[in-house]
Amino acid sequence: MPTVTFKGKTYEVDEDGFLQDPESWDEDFAYYVKEEEGISELTDEHWKVIRYLQEYYKKNGIAPMVRIMTKVTGYKLKQIYELFPSGPGKGACKMAGLAKPTGCV
Amino acid sequence: MAIKHPTPMLDELEKGPWPSFVTDIKRAAEAGKEACADLLGQLELSYNDKEGHWKHGGIVGVLGYGGGVIGRYSDVPNLFPGVEHFHTVRVNQPASKFYKTERLREIMDIWNRRGSSMLNMHGSTGDIILLGAFTEQLEPIFAELTQKGWDLGGSGSALRTPECCLGKARCEWACIDTQDICYNLTQEYQDEMHRPAWPYKFKFKISGCPNDCVASIARSDCSIIGTWRDDIRIDQAAVAAYAGGEIPARGGAMGQGVKLDVQKDVVELCPTGCMSYEGGKLAINNRECTRCMHCINLMPKALRPGTDTGATILVGAKAPILEGAQLSSVIIPFIKMEEPYDEFKEFVANTWDWWDENGKNRERIGETIQRLGLQSYLDALGFDPVPQMVKEPRSNPYFFYTEDEVPGGFDRDIEVFRKKHAR
Numbered sequence: 001m002p003t004v005t006f007k008g009k010t011y012e013v014d015e016d017g018f019l020q021d022p023e024s025w026d027e028d029f030a031y032y033v034k035e036e037e038g039i040s041e042l043t044d045e046h047w048k049v050i051r052y053l054q055e056y057y058k059k060n061g062i063a064p065m066v067r068i069m070t071k072v073t074g075y076k077l078k079q080i081y082e083l084f085p086s087g088p089g090k091g092a093c094k095m096a097g098l099a100k101p102t103g104c105v
Numbered sequence: 106m107a108i109k110h111p112t113p114m115l116d117e118l119e120k121g122p123w124p125s126f127v128t129d130i131k132r133a134a135e136a137g138k139e140a141c142a143d144l145l146g147q148l149e150l151s152y153n154d155k156e157g158h159w160k161h162g163g164i165v166g167v168l169g170y171g172g173g174v175i176g177r178y179s180d181v182p183n184l185f186p187g188v189e190h191f192h193t194v195r196v197n198q199p200a201s202k203f204y205k206t207e208r209l210r211e212i213m214d215i216w217n218r219r220g221s222s223m224l225n226m227h228g229s230t231g232d233i234i235l236l237g238a239f240t241e242q243l244e245p246i247f248a249e250l251t252q253k254g255w256d257l258g259g260s261g262s263a264l265r266t267p268e269c270c271l272g273k274a275r276c277e278w279a280c281i282d283t284q285d286i287c288y289n290l291t292q293e294y295q296d297e298m299h300r301p302a303w304p305y306k307f308k309f310k311i312s313g314c315p316n317d318c319v320a321s322i323a324r325s326d327c328s329i330i331g332t333w334r335d336d337i338r339i340d341q342a343a344v345a346a347y348a349g350g351e352i353p354a355r356g357g358a359m360g361q362g363v364k365l366d367v368q369k370d371v372v373e374l375c376p377t378g379c380m381s382y383e384g385g386k387l388a389i390n391n392r393e394c395t396r397c398m399h400c401i402n403l404m405p406k407a408l409r410p411g412t413d414t415g416a417t418i419l420v421g422a423k424a425p426i427l428e429g430a431q432l433s434s435v436i437i438p439f440i441k442m443e444e445p446y447d448e449f450k451e452f453v454a455n456t457w458d459w460w461d462e463n464g465k466n467r468e469r470i471g472e473t474i475q476r477l478g479l480q481s482y483l484d485a486l487g488f489d490p491v492p493q494m495v496k497e498p499r500s501n502p503y504f505f506y507t508e509d510e511v512p513g514g515f516d517r518d519i520e521v522f523r524k525k526h527a528r
Contacts, residue, residue, distance in 0.1 A: 015178050015190075015240075016164045038168045065466050066262070066302045077302050087171030087300060089261075090164050102162050103467065104261065104306060 006032035016090075018100040022057070025097030033095045038085040046083055046095075049073055053096040063089075063098050109134075110146030110185075114153070133222050140221035140237050143187030147179060165192055165240050167247040170299040173257030174243060187221075190239040194220070194246060195232040195258035197291065200284035201271040202227065215249045229324070230308065231268030232258035256295075262467075263301035264294050269311035270318035278401065279313030280331030280414035281442045286311050289446060303457070304464030304473075314410065315398050321422075321433070326470050327453070328419040328433040329442070333411035336391045337400070343407035344387045355403050371400050415441045418452065420482075421471030431471040434479075436486070438493040452486065459485035478505075 001020060003010050007028050012020040017036060019025055030050060034042055052073050056064045066088060070077055077088075084091030089101045112127070119125045127145070134141035147158050163176020175193040182189035196212065212233065216222055221237030228234045238246060247257065258266035267290050270276070272283030290309055291298070297307075310321030313331040321328035346352045350364035365371070367387065372380045379393035380400065387407075389400075401408045418440060419433030440449060456470070459482060464473045474482050483490055508515050 015160075016176060018164065062466075065304060067304075067461055070302075077300055078296075081169065081171075081300060085168040086166055089171060089301070090166050094164075100162060100164055 004032065014100065016094075016100060018094050019097045022097050022099065025054075029097060030095045037091045037095065039083075039091075043083075045075070045079075049075065049080065049083060049088075049092050050096045053092055053098060057096070057098050063093055063101065109142060110149060112145050112149040115145055115149050130223065138222055139187035140191070141187075141223060143185035144191070144221070144223070144237065147181065147185045147188055150181065150184070159191070163192070165243060167243055167257070170257060171301045172260035172263050172299060175260060176240075188237065191221070191237045192240065192243065194235040194238055194243070195228060195260055195266065196235060196250060197256050197258040197266050198227055198231050198233050198268075200269050200287040200291075201274055202231075203271075203274065211253050212250070212255065215246060215253075219246050219249070228258075230258070230265050231319075232266050257299065259298040259306075261301040262303050262305050263299070263307070264297040264303075265306055265308045266298070267291050267309040267311065268319050270313050272311075272313040276313060277405065278316065278331075278398070278410055280333055280410055281311070281313055281329070281416050282444075283311045283313045283331070285444060286329060286442060286446065289444065293450065297457075303461050305467045305469050307457075307460075307470065311416075315396055316402070322419060323422050323432055325422055325433065326420065327456070328422060329416050329449075330419065331414065331442075332396050332417050332439065333414045334439055335411035335413040337389050337394065337411060338409040339387055339389065340407050340409075341386060344404065345385055347404050347407055348385070352404075352406055356405055365403065371403055374399060415439050416449075418449070420456070421469075421474055423469040423471045427467075428472050428475060431475075433471075434474075435494050436482075436488070438491065455486050456482075480505075 001012050001014060003012050004017075005011075009026070009028060011024055011029055011032070014020060017033065019029060030042060030046075034040075039046070049069075052069065053063065056069075064072070066077065069088060070080065073080075075083070080088050080092070084095070093101060115127045118127045119131075130141045130145055134145060151158050158180050160178040160180045163178055165176035166172065166174045173195050175195070177191045177193065179185055179188045179191060212235075213222070216224070216235050219238065219242045220235055223236040225234035225236060235246070250256070267287045269283035269287035270279075272279040272281070274284060287309075290311075297303075307327070308325040309327050309329065310319045310325035311329040312319050312321045315330055315332060317328075317330055321330060343352065344367065347354060347365045348367045353359070353361050354363050354365035354370065367382045371387075372382045376397055376399070377393045377395055379390040381388045391411075396410075401410065416437075416439075417435060418437035420436045421431050422433040423431050437452065440452075442449060460470045460473055463477060463481075464470065468476075479494065480490070
C-alpha cells in the first residue's frame with residue numbers, strides 16, 4: 001500500500017488516497033487531502049461537514065446517505081459541492097478519514 | 106512498441122467469422138499502445154486463472170461532478186504497468202446515437218492522446234465508454250471533451266444517462282419524439298445526473314412505441330413508451346396487396362417470398378381477438394385493442410398507429426439484486442408528451458421526492474414501491490388508482506383500510522364489547 005508523508009507524519013492510503021485505517025486520522029490528514037480535492041482553505045463549514053461525517057460513521061459504521069447529510073448539516077447539495085468540489089464521497093468522506101464508498105459508483 | 110505478452114488462448118478468438126475484439130486490440134497494441142498490449146496480457150492471465158484481476162472499487166472523478174468516471178486498478182500492476190490505472194470515462198451520447206464522422210474523430214483524437222484508445226460503443230445504458238485512463242489524465246480529458254461540447258454521463262446513486270430508440274428520425278411507428286424527450290430530460294436534469302443525491306441509481310429510457318427498442322420496460326426505473334388512444338389507420342388496398350403476396354410480410358423479415366395469411370398470421374394471433382377479416386376487408390375493434398403492435402409489425406404498409414399519440418409511463422424496472430428482478434409497472438396509462446413536458450416533469454419531481462424521502466440506502470424505486478405499497482406512491486403523486494395499474498386484483502384478503510374509511514374508527518373499548526359478549 002502506498003503511504004503519504006505530510007508535516008512529518010506518515011499515513012497509509014490506497015490508490016484513491018483514502019485512509020486505510022480510520023484510527024490514524026488527524027486534522028493534518030484533512031489539510032493534506034484538501035490540495036488534491038481542489039480546496040484552498042478549510043473553513044468552519046468544511047469542519048462542520050467533516051465532524052458530522054465522523055460522528056455518524058462512528059455511531060453507525062457507514063457513511064450517511066446524501067439526503068440525511070444535507071438535512072442535518074443544513075447545507076444543500078449545491079453548497080456541499082461548493083465546499084468539496086469532488087463531492088461528498090470522494091471529497092468530504094476522504095477528508096474525514098472514512099472508508100472508501102463502494103457499489104456501482 | 107509496447108511489451109508483448111504471449112496470448113495463446115486469446116489468439117484462438119481471432120479465428121472464426123465474427124469481428125474479433127482480440128484482433129482489434131492487437132492492432133492498437135502494435136501501433137504502440139502499451140495499455141492495449143498489457144490489457145491483452147492481463148486478460149490472458151484471467152483466462153488462465155478463470156478470475157478477474159481488477160482490484161475492488163475505485164473512487165476517481167473530476168472536480169464539480171460526483172460521478173461519470175468508474176475507477177479501476179489492476180491487482181497485478183507490476184506485470185502489466187500499462188493497465189495499473191484503467192479508469193472508465195462515460196461520455197453522454199447524442200440521443201439515438203446519430204453521429205457525424207467529424208464528431209467521432211474529435212473524441213478519438215482526445216482519447217488516442219490521453220487514454221488507451223479502447224472503447225465500448227456503447228455502454229448498456231447508452232454512454233460512449235472510454236475504456237482505460239490514468240488518474241492524472243482525467244481532468245485534461247474532461248477539459249478537452251467539454252471544450253468540444255461533450256459532457257460526461259451518469260454513474261453512482263444519481264440519474265443515469267437517459268437513452269431512447271431512434272424514434273421519429275427513421276421509424277414510422279414513433280408515437281412520440283423520443284430524441285427530443287431524451288435530450289430535454291438530459292438537459293433539464295444535469296444536476297441530478299452529475300451529482301448523486303439519491304438512495305440509489307435512477308434511469309430513464311424512452312421508446313417510441315410498444316415494440317420498445319431500448320428495452321425501457323426492463324432496464325429503466327422510469328419507462329416512457331409511446332402509444333396512441335384513437336384508431337389504427339387501415340389502408341385496405343395495402344391489406345389486399347399483403348394478402349395477395351405483392352408485399353412481403355413484416356417488411357420482408359420473414360423472407361421475400363413469404364405470403365401473408367391475414368386470417369392466420371394476423372387476426373388469429375391478435376391477443377385480444379379484436380380483429381376480423383371478411384370479404385377482403387380488415388376490421389379492428391379499437392376499443393378492445395391493447396396496442397401490442399403485432400398487426401402493425403406484420404403489415405407496416407397497411408396499418409399505422411393512430412394520430413392521438415402520447416406515452417404510457419411505467420415505473421420500477423430493475424435487475425435481480427436485492428429483491429428480485431422487476432419489469433416496470435404502469436403508473437400513467439396515457440399522457441400527452443409535448444414539449445416542454447411540464448406535466449411529465451411534475452410527475453418526475455413528485456416521484457423523486459417520495460423516493461428520496463422514503464427510499465433506504467441502495468434501494469431502487471421499484472423496491473421502495475414493493476416495500477411501502479403502490480398505494481403509498483400513488484398518494485404521493487396525487488393519483489387515483491385505476492384498473493390499468495394491475496394485471497389482476499389481489500387474491501389475498503389482507504387489505505389495509507385507513508381509519509377514516511371505517512365507521513367508528515379504530516379506537517374501541519373492550520368493556521363495551523364485553524357488555525354484549527361475556528368472557
